[in-house]
Amino acid sequence: MTRQLVARLLHAIAVCAVVATSVFVLLQFAPGDPFATALDGADVPPSVRAEGRARYGFDLPPGERFARWTGALVRGELGYSASRHRAVADVVGDALPRTLLLVGVALVLGFAAGVGIALVQTRHHRRWQDRLFGVLTLGGVAMPEFLVALLAMTWLGARWRLFPVAGIGSLGDAAAWPVWERIVDLLWHLALPAGALALAVASRVARHQRAALLGVMREDYIRTARAKGLGEWNVIVRHALPNAIGPVIALLGLALPSLVGGAVLIERIFGWPGMGLTLFDALLARDYPLILAAVLLATLLAVVARTVTEAVAEFVVPRRAREP
Amino acid sequence: MSALLEIRDLVVEYASRGGHTRAVDAVSLDVMHGETLALVGESGSGKTSLGRAILRLVPAASGSVRFDGEDVLALGGDALRHFRRRAQVVFQDPKASLDPRMCVGDVVREGIDIHALATRQEANRRVQRLLEEVGLSAADAGRFPHEFSGGERQRIAIARALAVEPEFLVLDEAVSALDVLVRRQVLDLLGALQAARGLTYLFIAHDLAVVERIATRVAVMQQGRVVECAPTAALFATPASGAAQALLAAIPRIPW
Secondary structure: OHHHHHHHHHHHHHHHHHHHHHHHHHHHHOOOOOOHHHHOOOOOOHHHHHHHHHHOOOOOOHHHHHHHHHHHHHOOOOOEEOOOOEEHHHHHHHHHHHHHHHHHHHHHHHHHHHHHHHHHHHHOOOOHHHHHHHHHHHHHHHOOHHHHHHHHHHHHHHHOOOOOOOOOOOOOOHHHOOHHHHHHHHHHHHHHHHHHHHHHHHHHHHHHHHHHHHHHHOOHHHHHHHHHOOOHHHHHHHHHHHHHOHHHHHHHHHHHHHHHHHHHHHHHHHOOOOHHHHHHHHHHOOOHHHHHHHHHHHHHHHHHHHHHHHHHHHHHOHHHHHOO | OOEEEEEEEEEEEEEEOOEEEEEEEEEEEEEEOOOEEEEEOOOOOOHHHHHHHHOOOOOOOEEEEEEOOEEHHHOOHHHHHHHHHHEEEEOOOOOOOOOOOOOHHHHHHHHHHHOOOOOHHHHHHHHHHHHHHOOOOHHHHHOOHHHOOHHHHHHHHHHHHHOOOOOEEEEEOOOOOOOHHHHHHHHHHHHHHHHHHOOEEEEEEOOHHHHHHHOOEEEEEEOOEEEEEEEHHHHHHOOOOHHHHHHHHOOOOOOO
């Protein structure tokens, strides 16, 4: 167990190192730098430009800059964000919880809804309920997240005015509101972005879960369960689902990075000030330390998520671990 | 002796490319109280489909099945659940017929809970008694099916079927997957259980050698029909149908 844990930790560190290095190298090839807009005007004297760049170390060769950045990283320093005039750690500290909230809610909602849909489809296999959800989930898989987001924004937000179309909270002195009102306000703003993400998750989960359930439904022990006198719903929930949910959980772990990728678009569309929007703005501003920190964090998140889902899948399917 | 199960003109069809395949073709059979009726035939002769149709595990196309006078094919809801308590089944492959995610105690218990046959503590005691009755130990209740050998798993499947105290048991190739020594042990167990509990068996097998010791009567199936039905001794002495003769000829004999 300990050896496995150490191996996974080393693996995670290796992945992060490779990602950090390649992003750093790729950024060297991208045109411009953090000061391009501010300092590269025709009326700025070359000496001023040089001084500005020298202040942040941009006159150094890339190799040395990389060495300095990694050195700081090992000491736990993420650097200074020139575009936000704050320490990168503070920017990330504000943005990360918001993204975790968005992705977490979307993941839980989407997973529950997807499994629920698959259960209904399995119960009514080849009847209209199965076909209807089959078409809907195919649409959910095929439709890009930004389209779902824009449609939700247009209809649920702008036309029917059920939900706010942007931001994380209502205007006003939030600190003065009672706690539950702040929570309701946050969830109200969360509804559309989390809903759009959850729809994509639910569609994928439902399609995989349905296939897994139908595969298990052919097993002899399902026939045994029916012969015992269990009702069909109980047969599905108590005997089929526990045997069919493991692979779907593992799949969710693999899908998480793409979910984080989807969150970048969703955050941009709904103005949700999380890691996605931060990364997007940082890219436009060529804010190197912030870009690197955001990418590194996303990588770390993906690695952690995969490890956790693997552990959960092993727990859910104990025979995989026990059978020699 | 009266009939516990009366099957009349039973037809089972499966949808196939361009129409229907008739797996069971107008079968009529009686199973008497307390007897063991063996149902033998080559693969694909329809014996498993017949056994499953009787238990309402596959739908019947036409015909009738009466269990203790009740029309089985018309049962629904609570009445069907009640029938499932009285008529149980043991399948061929004990690796596949036990839920791998459930410990043995829960597998055996579930039937008792479904039919609300006992209180919690009583159910636990009953599970332990059943496991001991089929030759396992009460401590095995906490283990999972994959920790047992094939013969032990079939004993678990038998304990599971007996948990709801049925009167009638369909043994669907219940010993076919076991090696000869274990097969003999399980057959002995089935015989002892029948004597102790007054059970009625429908014993499905593809092999006449297996049924010689256990069967009261033998019905031979071929291409969905029952071609011969006779007391065991009579069938072994003077097989009338070609199918029975072929099955008899297939029993390996050691030449002296």
